Amino acid sequence: MSIHEVLPFHEGETSLHHTLHVPDRDNPTQPFLSPFAASVLQRSPLIALGAVDEQGRPWTTLWGGEPAFARSIAPSIIAIKSGVARTHDPVIEILLGAAAPGEVVQGGEKGALMSGLAIDLDSRLRAKFAGRMIAGALQEPEKDSGAAEVQLVVKIETSLGNCPKYLNRKAIHPLPPPAISLIYAADLFFLSSSHPLTPSTNHRGGPPGFIRILTNTPTELTLVYPEYSGNNLYQTLGNYRLSPLASLLIPDFATGDALYLTGRVDILIGPAASAILPHTNLAIKFTTTEYRFIATSLPFRATPIEPSPYNPRVRLLATEQPAGATSQPGAAGTATLLSQTSLSPSISRFRFRLDKAANWKGGQYVVLDFSDELGMGYSHMRDEDPQSLNDDLVRTFTVSSPPSTESGSEVAEFEITIRKVGRVTGFLFKRDGGKKGLTVPVSGFGGEFVDDSTEEGREKTVYIAGGVGITPFLALMGSKVNKGVTLFWTVREVDLGLVADALSKIEGLGAALRLFITGVGAEGGLGGRVDKGEVLGRIVKDGGVVWERRIEKGDLVGEKGGKKWMLCAGKPLRSRVLEWLEGETVVFEDFDY
Template sequence: MDTVRAYHSGSLAIQERVGVRDLADHVGRSIAPGIKPVAAAFLELQPFLVLGAADADGRVWSSLLTGAPGFVRATGPARISIAGGVPDRDPLAGAFEAGAPAGTIALDPRTRRRMRLNGTALPSPRGLAVDAEQVFANCPKYLQKRELYGAEPGARPGAVRRGRALTPGQERFVRAADTFFVASAAPDGVDASHRGGNPGFVRVHSPTELSWFDYPGNSMFLTLGNLEADGRAGLLFLDWSTGDTLQVSGAARTAFGPEGRTTHLRIQQTVETEAASPLRWSAPDYSPANPPLDEGDRWPE
């Protein structure tokens, strides 16, 4: 895929500011419009997929979809099928009736592998289909390793709590997180990505404001480029041991300073779901790439 098509003006602006345009051009050659056999095989092994898109009001969300391995599979050289689609309780339920831009990320904590597929999602007889426009893998940086214990027998989602700000319990949930997923939007589509670090790498400044340090990555700056061009973002936090999820949607901006980049999110809506996932995972083996956080929960030097 040509790098002009891989990167829109927002990503290009960030790459220029940081001084990585040549590297980004090189890395961008890995973005393909189709699904290679190795990518198709990886997808069929996964018990969950994160889907990013905008709801009917234009708010961007990250949503967790789960199923037995094979519930996500490639059905052609540029299409994946997702059995069951989006649950009715989810803020993205009904968002794809006429087709809509979507980003997905398949992440396997067992192997520290991940791949992203962005395109257009639409209803299918099986649930949901996504026609791929961008498919690429990411390095394992900041990805915590976990073992899968299995699915909780007979597990069903519990209460759903919606709000416009974090509760004290949700603030503790965020502060304890070592992983979250982020969906971001721009005029040319939606992207879903991953952020990881040691617990405390996401800071809660108030019930309506979060921030996190943007650790060095692959130099594509797809997420930060979308935030530069648009600003809408949706975060998904998962309690790996209980299956509880916390989704937040809002507007984000990135500040550039001598010590690095910090992204700030102003929360507009929240959705917490008890046992949204039936999957139960082990405690993490933290990535050796995670920068240390000191006792005062300050940013790394």
């Protein structure tokens, strides 16, 4: 059993803890190389290393290829031996300077301060460490090859084991697989922050595309990425509070290319974060002061194995989204649930009253915030439901009720028609119909899936809906279908209650409808909600057509030529229809979950 003094959090860390209301706790960082960190170091095929140049700028690099290329050789002393890029690696330049090949650079107790992260992407193990270079040397195995071998001895002064969240599993190879020809989007990068005593190197991971380009001009390159829920220590961000200088390394594991960046960070909290990266409470804006893009500089490759179950969806910049989706929760007041009407076993219509009347266009959506109702507070890990850890519980729902028929006038009530598919919709379905008391903040109304055509122009419009994708068309049609509009609608037999409800509300819908019924005779039936024969008989009587099969390309051929197509369906059907209608004008909306 080892006994050691508990390290205090430094000023930057305690400042972040106070700002973000983190409960008091002991610092788990240990003032030596812990047995766990030593074990991770021994088995890891990669180490990200950070060091600060003479101008005070941190740089990050990535070394490795084979497990055990770095290992403990004495208590809190490690040795590293790795292939590197001889002339372009910024950390090599900082640590070894202009030393000739074979020349040993002595650091001693006052050697260069450096930080590192040993990481095994296969097992998702990682451990941070920081210390000083005791000695180092560079060897050139092949003349004029551009490659070299570095050997370092480092005295470790602090170490900390980290959790496996946001690590997408990969297998590391010393040589690239011969079949790899594609460039993968970054789902992982490494970063270093500076501090006189506790520099830090760590990783950030997520789904491909989680790091966004805010500006990319000849004079400025700015990146933004979300700080997902972590261990609440805020060691990296604590360093940023004291010194905004930082570095990133973004590797391409398929090609060996690497992008080295150094620059300054801004910590964005609350509204400052969500204004740039909606649905984000904490983000980092990285403004580059210098970068290097080095092709095939990494001495290893990787093949993807499995993404982390904690990866949330990619969060787009505010500038990449329609304006209505980016407003702050509560910006448009609140909405109170008035009633729930069940239309099929998994589809219901919900009616809300706004405390501030609003206007919207048919086909647009409303943004509702359920965080007060469903927020679970902080958890470090949540293996039973990893996706909930970074869920802001803000949802967009297409408004299925029509807007006011008077231009510019506002409406105090609206409806959404939704399928029970997840945490928020599941919560709504448990509200027992018209049970009072549920009031949620409204961010606003928005969306571009609208039809501003004149009444004459709508005579050449064709709607295509997949299941509950009918919702924007319900609002567009209102109480009566425009003359000449045709609706192709594919729906499961079990959801015919939704069709019956639409027929009862919209005059002329039966004549305009081309209905395709799937899942005929599937277990569960119609749930006793509607009479199938009555529903289908009404459509045929009104002049519509019904098929008990999937929609096919040939069904749409007769409508092609000079038409405006509007499509709202899940991804599989949407992809097929867009292929079938190549060359046609198609406006589409999706509701991918």
